[in-house]
Amino acid sequence: MSDPAIRIALVTLGVEDLARASAFYEAMGLKRSRASQATIHFYDMDGVVLALFPNDMLAEDAGVPGEAHGFRRATLAWNVPDAAEVDSGFARVMAAGAVSLKLPYKTSWGGYVGHFADTEGHLWEIAHNPFFPLHANGAVSVPPPREGAKQ
Amino acid sequence: MSDPAIRIALVTLGVEDLARASAFYEAMGLKRSRASQATIHFYDMDGVVLALFPNDMLAEDAGVPGEAHGFRRATLAWNVPDAAEVDSGFARVMAAGAVSLKLPYKTSWGGYVGHFADTEGHLWEIAHNPFFPLHANGAVSVPPPREGAKQ
Numbered sequence: 098m099s100d101p102a103i104r105i106a107l108v109t110l111g112v113e114d115l116a117r118a119s120a121f122y123e124a125m126g127l128k129r130s131r132a133s134q135a136t137i138h139f140y141d142m143d144g145v146v147l148a149l150f151p152n153d154m155l156a157e158d159a160g161v162p163g164e165a166h167g168f169r170r171a172t173l174a175w176n177v178p179d180a181a182e183v184d185s186g187f188a189r190v191m192a193a194g195a196v197s198l199k200l201p202y203k204t205s206w207g208g209y210v211g212h213f214a215d216t217e218g219h220l221w222e223i224a225h226n227p228f229f230p231l232h233a234n235g236a237v238s239v240p241p242p243r244e245g246a247k248q
Numbered sequence: 249m250s251d252p253a254i255r256i257a258l259v260t261l262g263v264e265d266l267a268r269a270s271a272f273y274e275a276m277g278l279k280r281s282r283a284s285q286a287t288i289h290f291y292d293m294d295g296v297v298l299a300l301f302p303n304d305m306l307a308e309d310a311g312v313p314g315e316a317h318g319f320r321r322a323t324l325a326w327n328v329p330d331a332a333e334v335d336s337g338f339a340r341v342m343a344a345g346a347v348s349l350k351l352p353y354k355t356s357w358g359g360y361v362g363h364f365a366d367t368e369g370h371l372w373e374i375a376h377n378p379f380f381p382l383h384a385n386g387a388v389s390v391p392p393p394r395e396g397a398k399q
Binding site for chain 1: 259282290294311328368373386387
């Protein structure tokens with residue numbers, strides 16, 4: 098197909114408290130872009146940009162009602178090179194104000210994963226997945242389709 | 249800081265219907281990784297991996313109740329090089345089964361953006377942002393912090 102494939106350039110997380118959310122992500126090592134403004138903060142994550150933006154403004158932008166309850170129906174995964182870094186990363190996110198959902202554990206598929214929510218309730222996991230190698234910058238890669246595979 | 253910064257390696261979207269969701273994203277040019285399994289499909293997006301996974305299994309993994317209503321509190325942005333590609337991209341996502349939320353329009357900040365939901369209700373925008381240059385692979389970059397900036 099000659100058209101470009103859909104891709105994720107930015108992930109914008111709705112926040113109840115922008116200062117609180119920014120303090121969390123900055124404690125986790127992100128640097129606020131100078132393009133940030135009073136109501137939106139941008140962070141370059143080397144492959145995807147994270148934006149933090151108030152929930153009500155985000156709903157208005159998307160043209161949808163802003164009421165929301167319960168499960169977020171999406172998770173973000175931070176993959177790290179080994180199980181020890183899952184443990185140390187989990188300790189760091191807790192120290193930065195995250196909410197623990199599942200302490201790191203060995204998964205049925207051979208990984209090691211901890212689950213937490215950020216200060217605004219967004220779901221994250223810290224994962225060591227021995228089957229998905231990491232690039233030098235921490236991005237993960239998955240194998241291409243099988244040759245001749247029917248999608 | 250010597251510890252690595254938090255980053256988004258994978259975005260996992262909860263789906264009501266995995267076949268329907270996969271058909272949408274594959275119509276938009278993504279190729280299913282051979283690491284995909286019956287209940288989870290992976291797509292390499294060159295910088296971040298997209299996973300599609302049933303909502304109930306995703307909630308169980310995260311250790312949270314699966315009930316959910318209303319606003320998704322997050323949006324994904326697909327940035328493209330110019331306004332014409334916003335229009336053509338928007339037409340493509342509609343043809344692939346997306347729900348239109350806001351037809352592409354000129355924003356107050358100088359961009360050109362259309363909003364849609366995928367087949368599972370996840371919020372997306374297609375954006376031309378003249379202030380955020382695109383890399384060759386379509387990733388967006390934002391300016392670094394100001395020199396000496398206090399976070």
